[in-house]
Amino acid sequence: xxxxxxxxxxxxxxxxxxxxxxxxxxxxxxxxxxxxxxxxxxxxxxxxxxxxxxxxxxxxxxxxxxxxxxxxxxxxxxxxxxxxxxxxxxxxxxxxxxxxxxxxxxxxxxx
Numbered sequence: 001x002x003x004x005x006x007x008x009x010x011x012x013x014x015x016x017x018x019x020x021x022x023x024x025x026x027x028x029x030x031x032x033x034x035x036x037x038x039x040x041x042x043x044x045x046x047x048x049x050x051x052x053x054x055x056x057x058x059x060x061x062x063x064x065x066x067x068x069x070x071x072x073x074x075x076x077x078x079x080x081x082x083x084x085x086x087x088x089x090x091x092x093x094x095x096x097x098x099x100x101x102x103x104x105x106x107x108x109x110x111x
Contacts, residue, residue, distance in 0.1 A: 023056070058084060
């Protein structure tokens with residue numbers, strides 16, 4: 001995804017301009033990725049302290065089944081993160097995430 005591109009419709013908004021003046025973070029994660037799980041805690045803290053008036057975080061569970069997603073969703077209940085499931089890898093293909101974690105190649109990118 002490049003600056004100015006329209007986001008995939010599955011993110012739940014039509015244009016990034018809907019969030020003008022806000023920081024938008026799209027983070028990919030998987031339950032088996034320890035650095036990703038740690039990052040979720042950090043992102044939840046950022047979302048809590050910055051509030052949705054300034055930051056919107058979409059945390060996308062990448063290519064895991066609904067049971068795995070629901071388990072993590074339950075653990076993260078009470079956070080203000082927007083959790084999304086990408087069981088089929090649709091968003092990953094659209095956004096082409098790359099890893100900053102050696103254990104999760106081609107999986108993690110904060111946009």
